[in-house]
Amino acid sequence: MKGNIYDEFEWRGLLYDATPDLKELLGKESVTCYIGFDPTAASLHVGSLLPIMGLARMQQFGHTPIALVGGGTGLIGDPSGKTAERQLLTKEKVAENIEGIRAQLAHFLDFGRTPNPARIENNHDWLGSLQLIDFLRDTGKHFTVNYMLSKESVKRRIESEDGISYTEFTYMMLQAYDFLELNRRADCLLQMGGSDQWGNILAGTDLIRRVNGKKAHGLVFPLITNAAGTKFGKTEAGNVWLDPELTSPYKFYQFWLNTDDRDVVHYLKSFTWLDREAITGLEESVRDNPGAREAQRTLAREVTAMLHGQTELDKAEAAAGVLFGGSLENLAVRDLKDIFEDVPSTVMSRNELSGEGVGLLDLCTRTGLAASNGEARRLIRQGGLFINNERMEDENGRVTAEAGIGGELLVLRKGKKSYHLVQIGQD
RNA sequence: GGACGGGUACCGAAGCGGUCAACCGGGCUGGACUGUAAAUCCAGUGUCUUUCGACUUCGGAGGUUCGAAUCCUCCCCCGUCCA
Numbered sequence: 001m002k003g004n005i006y007d008e009f010e011w012r013g014l015l016y017d018a019t020p021d022l023k024e025l026l027g028k029e030s031v032t033c034y035i036g037f038d039p040t041a042a043s044l045h046v047g048s049l050l051p052i053m054g055l056a057r058m059q060q061f062g063h064t065p066i067a068l069v070g071g072g073t074g075l076i077g078d079p080s081g082k083t084a085e086r087q088l089l090t091k092e093k094v095a096e097n098i099e100g101i102r103a104q105l106a107h108f109l110d111f112g113r114t115p116n117p118a119r120i121e122n123n124h125d126w127l128g129s130l131q132l133i134d135f136l137r138d139t140g141k142h143f144t145v146n147y148m149l150s151k152e153s154v155k156r157r158i159e160s161e162d163g164i165s166y167t168e169f170t171y172m173m174l175q176a177y178d179f180l181e182l183n184r185r186a187d188c189l190l191q192m193g194g195s196d197q198w199g200n201i202l203a204g205t206d207l208i209r210r211v212n213g214k215k216a217h218g219l220v221f222p223l224i225t226n227a228a229g230t231k232f233g234k235t236e237a238g239n240v241w242l243d244p245e246l247t248s249p250y251k252f253y254q255f256w257l258n259t260d261d262r263d264v265v266h267y268l269k270s271f272t273w274l275d276r277e278a279i280t281g282l283e284e285s286v287r288d289n290p291g292a293r294e295a296q297r298t299l300a301r302e303v304t305a306m307l308h309g310q311t312e313l314d315k316a317e318a319a320a321g322v323l324f325g326g327s328l329e330n331l332a333v334r335d336l337k338d339i340f341e342d343v344p345s346t347v348m349s350r351n352e353l354s355g356e357g358v359g360l361l362d363l364c365t366r367t368g369l370a371a372s373n374g375e376a377r378r379l380i381r382q383g384g385l386f387i388n389n390e391r392m393e394d395e396n397g398r399v400t401a402e403a404g405i406g407g408e409l410l411v412l413r414k415g416k417k418s419y420h421l422v423q424i425g426q427d
Numbered sequence: 428g429g430a431c432g433g434g435u436a437c438c439g440a441a442g443c444g445g446u447c448a449a450c451c452g453g454g455c456u457g458g459a460c461u462g463u464a465a466a467u468c469c470a471g472u473g474u475c476u477u478u479c480g481a482c483u484u485c486g487g488a489g490g491u492u493c494g495a496a497u498c499c500u501c502c503c504c505c506g507u508c509c510a
Contacts (some may be wrong), residue, residue: 416463
């Protein structure tokens with residue numbers, strides 16, 4: 001063991017709440033711990049990165065992590081943090097999602113490590129065959145409705161108009177049961193999670209105490225916030241996913257690079273392996289020379305490399321260099337296509353672009369850069385349209401194939417960041 | 428079932444017979460500044476044409492009127508109070 005993980009979590013600011021005496025326990029023995037992941041989608045998003053890293057850190061410090069995917073509970077839906085009843089997922093969908101999530105967890109956890117290999121469990125294995133009568137007698141008996149009603153996640157929903165279904169009301173018991181089951185099977189003594197899970201986790205430790213007579217623990221991480229007050233992990237384009245098919249490594253890298261100064265140190269502590277010394281150095285850099293954005297760059301590099309690997313990171317940085325560096329000249333068509341890999345593109349026939357060519361307004365609506373001619377016109381008037389990095393001034397202008405790079409590519413840009421590729425077909 | 432109040436563009440919210448494509452705020456999109464930032468400032472934000480102008484919008488359907496988001500009738504939905 002490399003010291004107490006509890007202290008590690010503490011200085012990183014990852015300790016929102018924990019049960020008493022946990023620190024002592026973690027200091028003296030190797031503990032098996034788990035975190036549950038909801039299979040609501042086929043990919044996890046950056047919001048899940050914190051708990052995943054939490055497990056990985058535990059493993060680094062010699063503890064044994066279990067990632068629990070909620071194949072059973074996912075069929076029910078967790079009311080925590082939700083203001084409305086959830087749409088139920090089909091069993092097939094849940095099974096499919098679990099496969100996706102499993103693959104992603106593998107990037108962070110070491111399943112071959114000795115003596116503390118990571119494991120993935122699926123709570124469907126025990127919840128799926130659970131008998132209602134047995135469950136009510138053995139588990140339900142330990143919960144008073146009063147207790148459950150007093151939990152924040154339930155309380156909020158009781159007060160809301162739509163209420164809460166019996167199904168979701170039961171969720172807490174199932175999660176508690178998971179903990180109990182893992183305690184039995186793997187001697188798991190600690191459940192971790194986001195701070196919204198605190199109530200559910202305590203329900204689990206209570207249940208374990210009553211049924212197994214053992215003392216189990218909980219630890220929760222703070223909610224990740226950002227200075228702008230928006231939801232962490234969201235961009236204009238939507239969620240930032242871990243799956244490269246859903247969020248390209250380039251966009252992933254950009255997401256981190258665009259971190260606010262006020263958040264960057266916090267994120268470095270939360271999402272990277274960098275040690276205290278390295279982070280202190282970067283903290284100074286943010287203060288003394290914020291324009292260099294060294295902290296952001298490091299953050300983006302670390303996290304991207306960890307998830308997608310060095311090769312993808314290199315590509316993402318190369319693309320950023322071109323996209324924000326300026327000139328598109330001197331670049332081969334093939335390189336451009338590579339750099340703009342995840343930029344939306346449209347194919348247009350050479351025919352359309354010969355002779356008079358195509359009007360700029362048309363081009364904007366065709367490619368979806370503008371929703372209407374009026375919008376396109378506005379865009380050009382305000383100087384926001386670029387073709388091959390050259391500002392278009394004339395709203396009635398036209399483009400022909402001659403303007404294409406190598407005669408086959410038009411790089412359209414709206415504003416600073418929004419690119420669209422037009423590939424000129426051969427016919 | 429009864430009594431009020433309300434449904435306006437992405438959201439909040441004015442307007443309450445013509446001068447309303449509809450004040451204002453937020454959001455969003457451009458631009459300037461800059462660090463691919465924050466803050467700030469400027470511009471824009473129904474469609475078509477952009478100069479004038481035309482057309483379609485204010486829960487839905489009808490109606491009154493030269494003319495309605497604004498008045499009337501019916502219907503639908505939401506909130507509050509009384510049963």
